[in-house]
Amino acid sequence: MSNLSYWEKRKAWEMFRYMEQAEKAAEEISRLYLKSSRHISLELDEIFERYQKKHKLSEKEAYRLLNSMKDKTSLDELKAALRSGGSDKTKAEILAELESPAYQARLERLQQLQNQLDLTMQNVYQQEKVKSTSHYIDLANEAYYRSIFGIQQRTGLNFGFNLISPAAVERVVNSKWSGANYSARIWSNTKALAQDLKEELLLSLITGRTDRETADIIANKFAAGASQARRLVRTESCNLANQMEMASYEECGIEYYIYVATLDLRTSSICRSLDGKRFKVSEQQPGINCPPMHPWCRSTTICDIGDEELSQMKRRARDPVSGKTNTVPTNMTYEEWYGKNVKGKPEAEFNEKMIRNRSADRRQFERYKEILGEEAPKTLDSFQKVKYADTDEYGILKAQYKGMSYYSKAIESEPEITNQVKIIAEAAGMDSLGLEYRIKTKESFLEKIRKNYDPGGNEYEIKDIIRYTLGADPERLTEKTLLAIEKFENQGYNTVRIKNTWHPDSSYNGINTFIKSPGGQTFEMQYHTRESFDLKNGELHKLYERQRKILDDESEEYLELDDQMIELSSRLTFPKNVERVKNK
Known part of the structure; x- marks a missing residue:
């Protein structure tokens, strides 16, 4: 193996590169703060004076006043605090000004600006989180693979290794290594900044700061917020890079690592004291014996490869077919190594896609789980596998989600439609049959979408979510069916489809229609005799359930069941003049 000092310097250089990447991410985030600062500053001239006002409180007095308030951002509490000022002439003058009719527009604008600050910082939080997450995911991948590349190049052995999994990256990215994960810290920082800004607005109001002075203070507060964001990105990046390297050590079977500090005038005393010390990989703890030891930390680690680890790597590098040992040339670049060992491999590309889209996929998974319940995949991993590896299953899942x-x-429209059906049934002299089954269950609905799935179709637009049956005796079914259709039409319920299957050779006898309500909801309406209704829901249904599970509709079993259904249906008493109900 090569000289250890070289590899220590190389690891320090890699950490420097990671910090450069962190700086780029932090710079993007800083621009969010700058943009927000400028936006807020533009609003100030409508609230604050252009020139210093006399008879205002000093900064010290103003802070004392605000500290006496429970909510240091409340105008109402501010006025109450001023009222309790007793004979203080300055406070009385400020209160009189704030309560004067001429000042109300300014106060309303101030209140709006305070509310706007909350929205602005929520937006900053969301964008900062997105940019940070993207940076961390890229860094996690690179740190893991670059570390393995370094180990292979250092040993000269191209041994096999496991690709990084989405779950492993997510676990490290979201770890609460210092009490809270990065998302919680971003939220805490942006929330605190919003509070500070709102307090400063009230301070400006009672101290007589000009719009320019207030704008400068607001800008400084935003700059401090951006600095906190930069510190967070840098420190989290250090932790993430080191933790992914620890994962690579474990993958390579390495038991010990050596602490490597970046030694210069900025190196902290704690990192200097740890530099060169050896620790067990299984006992590593960020902030204790593994970087980062403090905010802005730049330290890293290097694995300590012993004879036993080297022997294991040699065995893993041996080609089982040729018996030769696979090697990594010393002049091979990381890009070349990555292209050979990671890029292009289906599993690697699949994992990378899952990792990169993990955050967005989690939100999508939560939505699907909320809407689909038990029909949704059980875990985020299984959801991502469906999304990226099973086109048909994901198509079904999307259709089910959209279908809901x-x-x-339909469920929302049901009460009104049911009421209308009852009115029409009474007017046409028909019986409502099986009204308790008028709503298709969610499970049945989703199963029907699955069964009917066609990548190019709208199988989620199932028209019988709500279904009804009106019945009459065979002597008058035709007459009453036509009357019911007419009465539905008169109420704006248009029968858009009619299928009359009453025929001696039919396996199912009935009149099936689809009706569109005035509100645009399509529902199914069937017209039956009591006898045909009972058969449909009894013996005929049992045979149908058996038949629909048979994929080959020309098989002997399928045709035999068809014959049995035709035989049962032929025994029914046919309605008088049923042919008058024409298909549509």
Whole structure:
């Protein structure tokens, strides 16, 4: 193996590169703060004076006043505090000014600006989180693979290794290594900044700061917020890089690592004291014996490869077919190594896609789980595997998710439609049959989408989510069916489809229609005799359930079941003049 000093310097250089990448991410985030600062500053001239006002409180007095308030951002509490000022002439003058009619527009604008600050910082939080997450995911991948590359180049052995998994990256990225994960810290920082800014607005109001002075203070506060964001990105990046390197050590079977500090005038005393010390990989703890030891930390580690680890790597590098040992040339670049060992491999590309989209996929998974319940994949990993590896299953899942909006809309429309069906049934002299089954269950609805799935179709637009049956005796079914259709039409319920299957050779006898309500909801309406209704829901249904599970509709079993259904249906008493109900 090569000289250890060289590899220590190389690891320090890699950490320097990671910090450069962190700086680029931090710079993007800083621009968010700068943009927000400028936006808020533009609003100030509508609230604060252009010139210093006399008879205002000093900064010290103003802070004392605000500290006496529970909510240091409340105008109402501020006025109450001023009222309790007793004979203090300055406070009385400020209160009189704040309560004067001429000042109300300014105070309303101030209140709006305070509310706007909350929204602005929520937006900063969301964008900062997105940019940070993207940076961390890229860094996690690079740190893991670059570390393995370094170990292979250092030993000269191209041994096999496991690709990084999405779950492993997520676990490290979201770890609470210093009490809270990065997302919580971003939220805490932006929330605190919003509070500070709102307090400063009230201070400006009672101290007589000009719009320019207030703008400068606001800008400084935003700059401090950006600095905190930069510190967070740098420190989290140091932790992430080191933790992914620890994962690579474990993957390579390495038991010990050596602490490597970046030694210069900025190196902290704690990092200097740890430099060169040896620790067990299994006992590593950020902030204790593994970087980062403090904010802005630049330290890293290098694995300590012993004879036993080297022997294991040699065995893993041996080609089982040729018996030769696979090697990594000393002049091979990381890009070349990555292209050979990671890039292009289906599993690697699949994992990388899962890692990169983990955050967005988690939100999508939560939405699907909320809407689909038990029909949704059980875990985020299984959801991502469906999304990226099973085109048909993901298509079904999307259709089911989209279909639930149709299902919800139908359920919402059901009471009004049911009421109208009852009115029409009474007017036409028909019986409502099986009204308790008028709503298709969610499970049945989703199963039907699955069964009917066609990548190019709208199988989620199932028209029988709501279904009804009106019945009459065979002598009058035709007459009453036509009357019911007419009465539905008169109420704006248009029968858009009619299928009359009453025929001696039919396996199912009935009149099936689809009706569109005035509100645009399509539902199914069947017209039956009591006898045909009972058969449909009894013996015929059992045979149908058996038949629909048979994929080959020309098989002997399928045709035999068809014959049995035709035989049962032929025994029914046919309605008088049923042919008058024409298909549509």
